[in-house]
Amino acid sequence: MNIKITGSGSYIPTRIVTNLEFAQHEFLGEGGKPLPYSNEEVAEKFKQITGIEERRYVDEDLLTSDIAYFAAQRAIDDAKIDPETIDYIIFAHNFGNVKSGAIQTDILPSLASRVKHSLKIKNPKCVAYDILFGCPGWVEGVIQAQAYIKAGMAKRCLVIGAETLSRVVDPHDRDSMIYSDGAGASIIEATDDEGGILAHETASFTHDEAYFLFFGNSYNVTHDPDVRYIKMYGRKIYEFALTNVPLAMKDCLDKSGVAIEDVKKVLIHQANEKMDEAIIHRFFKLHKKTPPEGVMPMSIHKLGNSSVATVPTLYDLLIKGQLENQEIQKGDIVMFASVGAGMNVNAFVYKV
Template identity: 55%
Template sequence: MQADIRSVIVATGSYIPEVIITSTHFINHRFFEKNGNPIAKTNEVILDQFKNITEIEERRYAKKDQNTSDLGFLAAKDALESSGIDGETLDYIIVAHNFGDIAYGTNRVDLVPTLAARIKQLLQIKNPDCVAYDLPFGCPGWVEGVIQANYFLKSGDAKRCMVIGAEVLSRITDPHDRDTMIYADGAGAVILEAVAAADVGILAHKTQSHAVDYADLLTMGPSFAPEKGIEKDLFIKMNGRKLYEYALVHVPQVIKMALDKANVCLYDIKKVLIHQANGKMDTAIMQRVFKLYGEEEFPAELMPMNISHYGNSSVATVPTLLDTILKGKMEGQAIHPGDKILFASVGAGMNINAIVYQN
């Protein structure tokens, strides 16, 4: 009997920007509430509360001469060079992002041509049958790109796909909104191949979108600073409290749906690579997942976290985390052959997705 076609990750790459931004960078910022009133706390208190909630101590920003497509290119280059794969053999390059390229010192989104086209050009891939396209899907964009690549590979339309998650959020955040301290820049990439096997690769996945009731939890809006209200620039805005409540209710359910679809027990999962959105929220999500199985706690090593040093780089958090672990750059964390792992993400839309994968 012929083995199933599975989508298998054969290469990973990442680019972690060199510029380290500690929380003291924000000590002299003027923070305002949504209504334009100054926050009635000292910046020292604001920074301390922020760290306790998000666990973020520092984040990475792109250099002034780097853009999102540059970061995506560097992650893709790392995946190709570390694996020895020829870029000309790629059938698809899927690039997940939210804002395209935004030049330093501006707030303008640049999406023509697509980031995928720009990255293909930077990689100097001449093969016209290598199709390059963008995928805007909020923070879950990279995970959804892997799901799309899986369909191409299983259908026989492709033999090899690259999926990149790249973002430079530091240029689309409002310096007068305390939420700006969450966001960061980075890029990660994987290459998937179609492999005839039964016990490796993507076992199942699940995606949900809850737009009707929750599309306005992450939006674009003007600066919170009153004197900037007449300006036309828009910045990423988040209803943090409601987003937190939404994630705790819906993300665990989607994760369980993916596990059930794969016929995999939660206790067989060796690692959970979840979108690095907020340290406290991610922990609460995983606690809710275990409660669905009648457990109150989960082992800390199950869910590796790097948000404290890298911040929230949206679509880049999961692939950079994966690359860091697979290349032995994260102390105390490893993924071994045969391990079943779970990818999960939640973000603007609101969208949620999860993938059950066997290494």
């Protein structure tokens, strides 16, 4: 028995927000101090570091659970399965449903329950639940699905990663330019087909690192102090990721028994182009190798960082031939990896 991704789907919001659209923002530093350079300089440096030229935001009438449903239905259609045969729906997100203009998150009922309802699944033995694991949530959901299947508790799972980060960003924080909205979903199931998940690795670093990403006040001190926004210590995250993600990836690859030369693609969380490039170089350096050209497909330039949605969306675009100059073939070895709030890192090695 092998455990494979038998169907995938994604939802990419239609509203395109370019870097130019931040030109009128009043960006501030901590304590409400104005930045010592113009918005044009902010935008140019931002693009150089992150690689982001534009990002996608959902329409005002859509919620995280809505776009998750869209991606889930596409994954079900792609796998050509009856949704009543799904044993688990595992929904990774971080902020629940946040309505446009609202200051509260809504996770009652769970977003997984809402998706199951939208899919019109009647089977009560289809268990639906949410996981909060930072940006690596979808990868961790796949690892959990694999565990259920290996234990004989399930034959087929739906794993979703979706987020509407545009609803929880501080408009006065230049880091808000990183974040975007989106959803990706996959069907994970036992199959007689060759390949599948070969090994996985997960770790949580909390002693010193737990609050590298957190909910905090706006940099505009006149804003309501009871309204919080996503905040991060970017330099600390960068240093953490460069140290710990390549090591987790190496441990995972070592457990799989696959040689580094056989890894065709690395699908890494789309957080920051320079950080992702540095992680890949360090990962290959641990094996005394140089990354082959094209080994790391990227979607961040046009889609931004949609947290848990970046990896499943990237996979869906890649497997369906929608990434320019990128493709994967049956039998290829792909590594999935992510890092995010918690601080959590994880990875799995997969044979297509």
